[in-house]
Amino acid sequence: MPSEENVPQRYDAIVIGGGHNGLISGAYLAKGGLRTLVLERREILGGATLTQEIFPGFRFSVVSYVVSLLRPEIIRDLQLPRHGLHILPLDGTFTPTDGDHLWRTDDHAHTMRELRRWSVSDAEAYEEYGQLMAQMARFIKPILAMTPTDPRRPDPRDAASLGALVKDFGGLSRRQQLTFIQLMTMSAAEFLDRWFETAPLKGTMSASGIIGTYLGVHSPGTAYVLLHHYMGEIDGAFRAWGIPKGGTGGVAAAIASAARAVGTEIRTEAPVAEIMTRDGRATGVVLESGEEIEADHVLASTDAKVTFLDLLPSGTLTPDFEAEVRRFRFRGSSGKVNLALDGLPSFTSLPDAGEHLRGAMSFSPSLDYMEQAYDDAKAGRFSRRPYIDTIIPTLVDPTMAPPGKHVMSCFVQYAPYKLTEGTWDDQKEAFGDAVVDVIAERAPNIRDLILHRQVVTPLDMERDIGLTEGNIFQGELSLEQLFFNRPVPGWSRYKTPVENLWLSGSSAHPGGGIMGANGRLAALKVLEAKRNGGAA
């Protein structure tokens, strides 16, 4: 079909998907001098980071809710603060329990007093733990920025960075080496059990190990994610957890603005139907409208399944490769409940408004509670008493709701995509009720405050945002799906079996979370290929 415009529809690079990774790829490519087009299926940018006004006056960060891991080099390279990125610090975590609570904040003395109330030895261990974790984070951070090497065909270009890593490991103390091994191999629960005895402390800390996975806190491999909490702190300028002004969509807006500033073209409502190929090489895309756009390089920030099985014409890939993609596990396990509130919740153990509402409120009273939530998921049903991580963004960013009103954002786990009985559309409201029930146990006035409720199930995330099986990380972050195995063993370097087609979303290394590393590294790979071999 001829193009609608007379200008030749030809780009150096096309990026499929206007989520944060796609936009970051687009920005880096344009910065590298390539004529770049980003195509977004929906009318708004942001993908899973979008913010929408679902009910009049109330703006919800529909899927994601906090920013923690956005790589500092990206913030720097793209000058995001200048494009409106403003992260409002999220202070503290409040964990209500039966008749009591554990409230940790950035005020060290306060947190120590609070921990001592629960356990003197935990207060001591907490400091030592924090220091050790920060050291570990400093050691591990470079791994996130590395292109993973394939053990089967080690790339000599990776030898230097791998060598440095081995040398760094050798330079760690025995205690640090041991901790590193344990973080990589243990479950969050067992790891925390070595350090602490306070149930709500362990329950709440363990939660970061299971977010977005179909694993329980007792499953090995979940300890590693505990470190992510300490990654942000060492950059100094960037807080560990924060809420972007204007919702998580504010991140996408800033990146889009930065991308446009360097010349990236961005088109919304431009769903891609197919990736065009010729002789095993990507040559452009066909939109659902029939429009064809040619490009030397195609970067897909869509997940591995959508990219390889839906967008590529069948027969492009070998059956072996397709089989590997089918094996890649998504298994979305989380849902989101967004509440529009008439006022602020009041917790039984610490009534009325207060600073504790300005941080995260975590419904994770113990490791057993967390694990039992997972037991339900294993049986193919949503957690009857789920783990919930809530924030009230309107307390730090009042623009998100009408005056006096509030928005409460509840991240909920577990909500397994595959239900043993019934469908998500039938169970959606029951799931929402379960969430409200758990909150109401600790903050009984919540029921009367709810003006509107939006329940986002894994099925909704798949249908609306294009996340296969509703996995927020575009593929489970389990050990066997990380590093050189992500998304397909042997194809972890953003390259795909189709020449000039690159994977730049969270399905690629190092995985999900609003990090942006994937989008950046993929773009750098393309620029490198371009330098080395022209269009090929």
Place this chain on the structure above:
Amino acid sequence: MTAQRWDAIVIGGGHNGLICATYLAKAGLSTLLLEQRDTVGGAVGTSEIAPAARVPTLAHTVGRLTASVARELNLSGNGLRLVQPAALVTSIGSDAGPVTLWADPDRSAAELAAVSAGDGAAWVSFDAEVRALASTLWRLLLMTPPDTREANPDVLVSGLRFGWRYRRLEARLAREFTRMLPMSIADYLEDRLESDALRAMLATRGIRYTAMGPHMAGTSAVMLTDSAGNAGGAAGETVYARGGPGALAAALANAAREAGVEIRTGAEVVAIRDDHEAVNGVALADGEEIEAGTIVSGLDPRTTLQDLIDPETLGPELGWEVDNLRDRGVTAKVNLALSELPSFEGLDGEDGAMRLRGRIVIAPSMRYLDQAADASKYGRISEAPWLEATIPSLVDPLLVDGAAAGGVKHVMSVLVQTAPYALRDGDWDHEREPLGDLVVKTLETAAPGISKQVVARQVLTPVDLERDFGLAGGHPLHLEPGFDQWFAWRPLLGYARHRMPVEGLYLCGSGSHPGGGVTGLPGRNAARAVLADRKAAR
């Protein structure tokens, strides 16, 4: 009694202790082996639970014994006879009815075709894949792991061997190797096989003796380790020692004595003596002190380092690490003397008896395994435990020779998983017999009438494993086989080369690499470490 100074004392006469002592004595060291119980063998033993009716006390198969160890110690010359039945394992109680996997993969494939056409077609290549991956892992298990603090030339050699073996794998399998190891056994099998009954039956191999459920990461590696270095393949080894596992212990003891090891039973070591620099002897419960420059412990790491070593010598840092070792078991054992061969549904006559010669697994579905593991996670005994049983008297009638007078025709050995050492409510002294009842009740669902056939019963709880066999936490593998207690950091980082934090003290049991299961490798490799150090000191 003249005070004699020994070159080496081995504490604990389990299979690894016996093997280690034998290698030391063969190399010319005067070696004394001290065993607390009145027989050697440890977890490898045979119990007489009714007059003339003998049953495997704990472990019931011995197929993981490393062939080179058996050869070097001339175990066949010392009376060991091994028997492998045609049937390796039969699963009972699933929707699919009884399913048997045979030593001959083609025969298994033919049988599986009736359960699932896809699995029937896939079996032979799946079995070959497991064998290829396991033989690669085997190179890793054979090696003495590196010490992170110094260069180890032997690791270079063994590392290259492993690398060479890995490179020889075809590309797809090489990728599968690194991908599979951290996976859960449930996910791995879901990728490979269709039938839930078959998956559950095989998944037991990833969680047997462990405190994990089939959906926990790392359980694939447990299964692969179980397949490494033996002929079992994907179905798993089923090899009996004629006369029961005690016959293996007896053969090992013969080999030890023949090599010149002095074995003393009933000799409980209560302390390892040291001068804060190096060990110099042991103290026995009766007050006797025995000197030696080298002490090798076949006991678990916690008992060795926490109970026997002076805490001052160990220091607070290592003391804390030892305290945090994960060694709480969930395995119990129920041994039965039976008046008849139990009649399992669908397993009658000659054909049925043939199938019952393999391991008998009651783990009807993945969900069943999950639920059983969930209960033990919270310190409860699952009301529906999964079981692995053997009826060794079918293969080895001598086990019940002369027992007919007491009304016993067969013996049955049942491993019960999901019996947590630390019960949240109650204690094992009160739960022991209820556990026996629960196991018989569970068997009754698969073999109606079995409860009336039970003539005698022996129940060993995790607490019994600790008290009677000296296994801290009742863990049959000494330490949980997780990746956090693996390879160069089993039992502790920097102490995986059998050398413990005190000079002259070595560990030769399952708590060291490559871990539990009756392979004999920890014992042999520890002896090598001792001998290498003596050579270097000269």
